[in-house]
Structures are given as structure tokens and as C-alpha cells.
Amino acid sequence: MQLALARRIAADCLDFLLPQHCAVCGGFGASLHVECLADFARAEAPRCLRCWRPCQVTWCDRCAAMPAPGAPGHLAFDALRTPFRFTGDVRRVLLEAKFRGVTTHLPLLGRSVAEAVPTEWQVDAVVPLPLSPGRQRRRGFNQAAMLAAEVARSLDLHVRNDLVRRTRTTQSQASLSAEGRWKNLHGAFEVRGAPPERVLVVDDISTTGATLSAVAAALKDAGAARVYAVAVAHED
Numbered sequence: 461m462q463l464a465l466a467r468r469i470a471a472d473c474l475d476f477l478l479p480q481h482c483a484v485c486g487g488f489g490a491s492l493h494v495e496c497l498a499d500f501a502r503a504e505a506p507r508c509l510r511c512w513r514p515c516q517v518t519w520c521d522r523c524a525a526m527p528a529p530g531a532p533g534h535l536a537f538d539a540l541r542t543p544f545r546f547t548g549d550v551r552r553v554l555l556e557a558k559f560r561g562v563t564t565h566l567p568l569l570g571r572s573v574a575e576a577v578p579t580e581w582q583v584d585a586v587v588p589l590p591l592s593p594g595r596q597r598r599r600g601f602n603q604a605a606m607l608a609a610e611v612a613r614s615l616d617l618h619v620r621n622d623l624v625r626r627t628r629t630t631q632s633q634a635s636l637s638a639e640g641r642w643k644n645l646h647g648a649f650e651v652r653g654a655p656p657e658r659v660l661v662v663d664d665i666s667t668t669g670a671t672l673s674a675v676a677a678a679l680k681d682a683g684a685a686r687v688y689a690v691a692v693a694h695e696d
Contacts, residue, residue: 492565532642536677546693570610584656645674651682
């Protein structure tokens with residue numbers, strides 16, 4: 461934990477002392493230029509209004525024939541939105557944040573996420589997807605929490621970092637099959653206290669939706685009436 465914290469402080473000091481280079485074009489002035497962000501691959505409609513996969517109709521085949529609650533493939537959240545597709549420069553900057561600690565561009569990405577939230581959702585609070593304590597100690601930060609803070613600020617909402625926690629360390633999702641991802645996360649989250657009626661869960665990347673769904677299931681079991689999900693990018 462001390463090593464991760466020391467690295468994080470050193471990185472913050474360098475960001476403060478040295479001119480920032482754009483993660484995309486390399487130019488000075490910002491860690492990510494607004495002009496470069498505008499060229500990111502957008503997750504444009506038409507898409508399934510539930511899982512946000514590319515789809516020519518309102519509901520994709522998977523969501524139209526949704527498995528029963530608790531079964532692999534069941535989506536517990538009510539809807540998902542992402543502003544971008546997980547490809548190209550979007551993919552690179554998100555992986556640099558997750559694995560190299562390059563997080564200075566996360567606030568700008570968080571504002572893009574906030575712009576993707578439909579006004580009709582009318583959420584009451586924002587919840588970041590939690591890391592396990594061990595993984596957060598090793599990494600020194602939680603990128604979902606940094607994104608959630610900016611989403612909450614942009615939408616004038618409270619961010620609830622205390623509401624959901626992981627009950628156990630799970631295997632990395634990237635190494636698992638689609639079905640394995642659902643089984644890996646079963647019962648991995650718990651809610652502490654009563655959640656608001658409408659909750660917005662924030663993550664960086666959505667692939668199968670399994671992680672966001674596991675958090676949504678825990679929130680609904682604890683009493684949330686609606687749980688919506690957002691991420692920076694969707695892997696189509």
C-alpha cells in the first residue's frame with residue numbers, strides 16, 4: 461500500500477510540475493485535448509436500450525429473451541449507456557488509466573459519461589463500482605471512483621463510495637469466458653445500509669455487463685427500485 465501511495469504521489473507531483481502532454485496527439489496543454497476527445501469512437505444509436513449493444517430494434521435478442529434473475533446472462537440493471545466504443549484511442553487511454561496509473565484524463569471522460577445519462581432516469585445518487593481492498597491497495601486508486609466523482613459533480617448528485625463493497629477478491633474478468641464472468645461475480649458485492657430509490661452505477665468499461673449487473677442485483681436486493689449503469693466505453 462505504501463509503495464502504491466508513493467508512486468501515486470510522485471505521479472501527481474510530476475503532473476503538477478511538468479507540462480501536460482495529450483495522451484492522444486502528444487501536444488502540450490492538457491492530458492487529453494477536447495479536440496482529440498471529439499474524435500473518439502462514439503457508441504452511436506441504433507443500440508439496444510437495455511444492454512447498449514448495437515441493434516436495429518428496441519431490444520436485442522438477448523434482452524428480449526432475458527434469462528431469469530440469478531441465471532448467467534441476466535442483466536439486473538434497468539439500462540446501460542456509454543458515450544464511446546472500446547476501441548482505438550478510447551481503449552488505449554482507459555487501459556493506461558487502469559494498468560499504468562495515467563488518470564489525469566479521467567475527469568474529462570467522466571464529464572462525457574455524465575452527458576450520456578438520459579434525463580428521464582432521474583437518479584438519486586452515484587455509486588462507483590468498487591475494487592477489492594487488496595486490488596485497490598496495489599493499484600493505489602479506483603478509476604471507477606474517480607469517474608463517479610466527476611459524473612456526480614456534473615449531474616449535481618451525491619457520490620456514495622460507502623454504499624457497495626466487494627465481499628471477496630474475484631478472478632480477473634479478462635481471462636474468463638462470458639459464462640465464467642457471471643459465475644465469478646455471483647455474490648461478490650454487498651450493500652451497506654439502505655440504498656436510494658434510483659441509483660446510477662459507474663464503471664470504466666462494459667464488456668458483457670456482468671460486473672455492473674452483479675452490483676445492480678445487490679442494490680435491488682437491498683431495496684433500490686431502479687438501478688442504471690454507465691461506463692466510458694462499451695466493447696461491441
